[in-house]
Amino acid sequence: MTLASWNDGAARTAIVDFVDRVTEDGGADHVPPAERVAVLDNDGTLWCERPAYVQALFVLGRLREAAAARPELAEKPVVKALLAGDLAAAHELGVAAIAGVLLELDAGRTTEEFTSDAREWLAAAVHPRFRVPFRELTYAPMLELMELLRSRAFRVFIVTGGGVEFVRAVGEDLYGVAPDDVVGSAVQVGFERRDGRVVLVRKAEMLGSPNEGEPKAVNIQAHIGRRPIFAAGNSAGDREMLEYAHTGERPSLCLVIDHDDDEREYAYEGKAATDPDAESIVTTAGRLGWMVVSMRRDWNRVFAG
């Protein structure tokens, strides 16, 4: 059944109604397939982001090895926090600090080597509380939603604050989203010829700002080139993306995932990693008329695994 992991209720109804309305031939709100663009945040929207971003845990494993070999690295605050297992403290230091460490660790590696590293790590990584592989902690209701959208000729993009190369490395496998359909925070890469082969080599600098807040809307334009009509997120860092989708000339649906289920997952407010003072996205949603999805009430099943 379509959206089988969704309980009957306002959220499920809003989704089904919206999809029907914009895809019904000859309907007043019909949107041509070329304009059916859906954008979804990743961490906390498509899979579990607690106790820390999955990518931060990937860094942790690599950090342990690197810090053992290079003591000066172990002195950095974010490195200390991560190596002490204090994931909350690392999270507090923000996406940029985590990304900075990641960048330094992987500078000099080719994009192809990085992709292999990320895949290899995710194949084995286990969640510290749920004791199952992270790859099983994608949200079943959101996978069903993506499938519904695709079945109605939407193109489904991930627009993540996480590293684009990390999410691409696993996005096809986790979500059926191809690498070119992932927009995220990016590092600079350099063009090199090594042993007669062209390779692209990661540098220790980001390409532009982290993909949170206004950059999410700007990067949707840079990569996708169309205003979305569907958007989903779970933090204040998704606000501008949802506003962009919401204020186009086409009908739109904006969903906000409310993490209010500390039994089956976690309960926490939808703040932004890059701007801790920003209003919770659930509050924004109430004010701007977006649909809030309560994990506790709207989902009869949380994880896909």
Added chain:
Amino acid sequence: MTLASWNDGAARTAIVDFVDRVTEDGGADHVPPAERVAVLDNDGTLWCERPAYVQALFVLGRLREAAAARPELAEKPVVKALLAGDLAAAHELGVAAIAGVLLELDAGRTTEEFTSDAREWLAAAVHPRFRVPFRELTYAPMLELMELLRSRAFRVFIVTGGGVEFVRAVGEDLYGVAPDDVVGSAVQVGFERRDGRVVLVRKAEMLGSPNEGEPKAVNIQAHIGRRPIFAAGNSAGDREMLEYAHTGERPSLCLVIDHDDDEREYAYEGKAATDPDAESIVTTAGRLGWMVVSMRRDWNRVFAG
């Protein structure tokens, strides 16, 4: 018939053999659909780029209006050359100079307004020599090639030195390529709220370098995230993109269009707009073992219109 506008010969055979080889189930050179990425340059590879880039002619029309209203604009060299109808001189001043003028003209306009402008212009614009709409001057053999690739589960991307927003505005219509499958030179856009709507507004600055040479390979990674196995181009600005495709671990095919047909189209060397001293791409192709497509000998029909 597949590739009906291609004469029998080495180029046609190379294409058909390559596509069969990488798509044959169980073959030694089989490439999974997810990795069947094809990248094609636009100007001079998919449509006519003489006497000037189509986008430069779009600028010209807008310049005439703008220069009439703002005399200081008319003093710039590239503006003078374009307004004098000296398209060769404008071309000599390079992609960056042409882009600079374009950027200034369109700064402050939303991405959606720019897209409408470009579409409106192309709907009416006529080629000065052929006296037909520019939109009819796409190359029939290349449209057939793109169709063949798609029919074999390739994803087909345009990777252009031209402005990404200009090519996106017309790419779906001309080539069946969606906006998110176009990679090109880009301008910075800013996030603004106007009358309660989020809009993205063009600035007078480019985002990074023009998409020629090494940036083509780097931007393929930034936007597509996979190494291509098929690449086509016609100028020295495409060299690094072709080298990138050619030196992967998968089988690859690199095509270079040789403009050697001054009767049906134009005859000129495949130099780079941004680097006039670079070796002609046809010479590079001979040295590196890429397939040169002679417009005169390999194509029994040039234009799709």
